[in-house]
Amino acid sequence: GAVVSQHPSRVICKSGTSVKIECRSLDFQATTMFWYRQFPKQSLMLMATSNEGSKATYEQGVEKDKFLINHASLTLSTLTVTSAHPEDSSFYICSVSGLQETQYFGPGTRLLVL
């Protein structure tokens, strides 16, 4: 399967600041990457589909101006949480599609907004 990395693995920030999370596909050129969010004891919820060279597709209820996605190359997608607030504290996970459309996940980024 595809190998996916994320950075940082954990971040703590003050309310009102912006946080950038990087997702890298290390061994696979990914034209599409996916961003998920997972709150404690809940399942993964798709936030947006990141498309290389074009605008991301956001799921209903996800604010595109708050969660900025940039997919500038076939191996890197970034998610920026702008003006983060405590309710944005969550586990953010990216994935890439591999063989048979199987999605392979990065290790996740745990965000805590104080």
Place this chain on the structure above:
Amino acid sequence: GQNIDQPTEMTATEGAIVQINCTYQTSGFNGLFWYQQHAGEAPTFLSYNVLDGLEEKGRFSSFLSRSKGYSYLLLKELQMKDSASYLCAVRDDYKLSFGAGTTVTVRA
């Protein structure tokens, strides 16, 4: 819309077998996936079914019946390290929708 149901929790003894059921009602179907997720970690891929029948992979097997909207994941010879959450996910035209996950606890 998507509706994916699986039990919340299951407990089993080391060495035993556990079957996790998943039922789904989705607007489209292009495959069903099972993932394992340990606490605080990202999901890891276990199995993929797109045709009816059983797929076996070592101690883990997954079954699919598309006409019934039903799948199960079978874990054999349970080990302590199998304690985790197991997520059923259905792919429609372009995205994966996940069930809430089944937390399996393996006891000695």
